[in-house]
Amino acid sequence: MTDHLLETHQDGIATITFNRPEARNAMSPEMMTALADALPRLAADRSVRAVVLTGAGGAFCAGGDVKGFASRSGGDFNVEDRVHRLRSAMELSRCLHEMPKPTLAVIPGPAAGAGLSLALACDLRIAANTAKLTTAFARIGLSGDYGGSYFLTHLVGAAKARELFFTAEVISGQQAFELGIVTRVTTADDLDAAAAAFATQLAGLPTVAVGYMKKNLNAAQRGSLSEVMDLEALHMIRTFMTDDHKGAAEAFVEKRAPTFTGR
Secondary structure, three states, rough: OOOEEEEEEEEEEEEEOOOHHHHHOOOOHHHHHHHHHHHHHHHOOOOEEEEEEEOOOOOOOEEEEHHHHHHOOOOOHHHHHHHHHHHHHOOOHHHHHHOOOOEEEEEEOEEEHHHHHHHHHHHOEEEOOEEEEOOOHHOOOOOOOOOOOHHHHHHHHHHHHHHHHHHOOOOEHHHHHOOOOOOOEEEOOHHHHHHHHHHHHHHHHHHHHHHHHHHHHHHHOOOHHHHHHHHHHHHHHHHOOHHHHHHHHHHHOOOOOOOOOOO
């Protein structure tokens, strides 16, 4: 871990915090290296039942470090090597999208460019109504990365995604909620408490079943009805075998709330 990325654990919730507030949490190499280490580890850790991604100092993440872009522009470089490095780094988004547990982006303020893409890669998003979100890429002559094109298109549809990418319009957290980009919105003062309650709710879910739900839902974005139903049948029978299901069935009969253990 690095000072640019903080990690805390409490009650099954792992919270990852971008920590460069002086740069609105713009991505640094140290931050991204640490994140690349953290996410697969948390995905495999069965004691972690939900992952929260957020930022320090009132911002989420301003995306790539544009000052760094400027200092590295020009000169000789190998295109294939750079494509390979970027594509490898972008696996972070796939990990957030596919890990077998809920992922939640908590957006207190600016989320731009690749920072927004990482938020979009999470299963769910909660934002302050005053937060500012933008694809940003068009403003600096870039096309976009970290899966933002994919996630935004699925969230708002092709036409609106094109508008938001082409114009790089800055929208508020409230507008993002109305468009379906964020799941919940609250005031800045209430965000921490609302996000903590949401994360606690997610961590209390039947983790094995949620992991299979994610596989079903992700497949539904690209597969046929028959393919999705094949997965649903396999995953439904698998979850029938879990302790969480057996305990929940007993709790239902006994008219009490179930307690899930993730097994």
